[in-house]
Amino acid sequence: MAGIYIHIPFCRRKCHYCNFFSLASQKLKGPFLQAIKKEIAATQGYLAGEPVNTIYFGGGTPSLFRPSELQDLFDPTPVPSRPGNTSPPDPSPRGEGRNMPVFSMEITLELNPEDVTEDYVAQLKGTWFNRFSLGVQSFSDEDLVYLNRSHSAGQALQAVKLLQRAGYENISIDLIYGIPSSSGKQWQKNLETAFSLGVPHISAYALTVEPKTPLAWMIAKQKSEPVSEVAQIDQFNMLMEKAKKHGFLQYEISNFCQPGYHAVHNTNYWNGIPYLGIGPSAHSYNGTSRRWNMSNLSKYIEGMDKGGPNYEEEILTPAQKFNEYAMTSLRTMWGFEPGKMNYELKIMNYELIRKRAASFVERGFMTEQDGVYFLTDSGKLFADQVASELFILE
Numbered sequence: 001m002a003g004i005y006i007h008i009p010f011c012r013r014k015c016h017y018c019n020f021f022s023l024a025s026q027k028l029k030g031p032f033l034q035a036i037k038k039e040i041a042a043t044q045g046y047l048a049g050e051p052v053n054t055i056y057f058g059g060g061t062p063s064l065f066r067p068s069e070l071q072d073l074f075d076p077t078p079v080p081s082r083p084g085n086t087s088p089p090d091p092s093p094r095g096e097g098r099n100m101p102v103f104s105m106e107i108t109l110e111l112n113p114e115d116v117t118e119d120y121v122a123q124l125k126g127t128w129f130n131r132f133s134l135g136v137q138s139f140s141d142e143d144l145v146y147l148n149r150s151h152s153a154g155q156a157l158q159a160v161k162l163l164q165r166a167g168y169e170n171i172s173i174d175l176i177y178g179i180p181s182s183s184g185k186q187w188q189k190n191l192e193t194a195f196s197l198g199v200p201h202i203s204a205y206a207l208t209v210e211p212k213t214p215l216a217w218m219i220a221k222q223k224s225e226p227v228s229e230v231a232q233i234d235q236f237n238m239l240m241e242k243a244k245k246h247g248f249l250q251y252e253i254s255n256f257c258q259p260g261y262h263a264v265h266n267t268n269y270w271n272g273i274p275y276l277g278i279g280p281s282a283h284s285y286n287g288t289s290r291r292w293n294m295s296n297l298s299k300y301i302e303g304m305d306k307g308g309p310n311y312e313e314e315i316l317t318p319a320q321k322f323n324e325y326a327m328t329s330l331r332t333m334w335g336f337e338p339g340k341m342n343y344e345l346k347i348m349n350y351e352l353i354r355k356r357a358a359s360f361v362e363r364g365f366m367t368e369q370d371g372v373y374f375l376t377d378s379g380k381l382f383a384d385q386v387a388s389e390l391f392i393l394e
């Protein structure tokens, strides 16, 4: 199986913390769509005929486009699907990829709450989008102003209601914790609101101060309180506790769902399943190499006019693959199994890795069951550090 990610690099305005590639100017929207169609046609060979089971429209702000404009990037002709599949019509990419086998699909659309109007939801009807990820971030207007989001808390609540009223249930909301403008009490209110909405999936991330963002500038100039690590740890613990109470699985450190509602697309990333990234700044992985398109919209469009995307590529070494596996698998509820990649890594010393893992078990950061290691709740606070201790150095 494989996934396709489409990066939509436009936003109404830039959020203060954001370091994703996106532009507030929308003047290249038309040429961008044409370029995307060309890239879908030109890059199908990258997945070597692997069946695609997820498509994810992310950004940026995909909801700045009409749903039909995004769906039309793919060939609307249905392809025969797995027997018994009752999911929406299976899209097949245009051009060379037309014959790519496609099975029952998860097709996710990221939405900004201010775009989800009655009219927009009506436009979704009849399209094949079947999962929605809403960038809520907070239910406090004060936080939303601090983050420079372009929606209000009321619009976020309204967006969830409109989607649910239209019969969509596979909805995820994104939240951010550890916001300096906010208190633990507000975070508790955010969680209570989130779990009361009846959405089956919540992603929650600690606010990160990325270099060269307005947030970094605000903190450096003392126009904002710094981000408090202590507050972030408290709020993360509160999140894990509330999720458990509401029967949500923490299937990845930042991702919580009711059973059966995990994001297949993102889970595939963490399991090392190949994916093709389309659009400026998008990354691809096919089990052998990693590619990333240039983070420049004009150059991206120019490249596609000349016949191919401008990208860089690296061939992954066995140690790099192992380290990525350690980094991502440890964050999931399926855990890290050092011997899993043994066939590729004959030269590596597994006893050494097991010894290092055992020392984390002794210190209470991990548990072990049948040779698979899992982070404990306290280990989850240090996931990156633990994973990096397990890395193989070349």
Ligand code: SF4
Binding pocket: 010, 011, 012, 013, 014, 015, 018, 019, 020, 022, 059, 060, 061, 112, 135
């Ligand atoms: S909407 Fe998302 S991609 Fe756009 S600026 Fe805000 S955080 Fe970045």
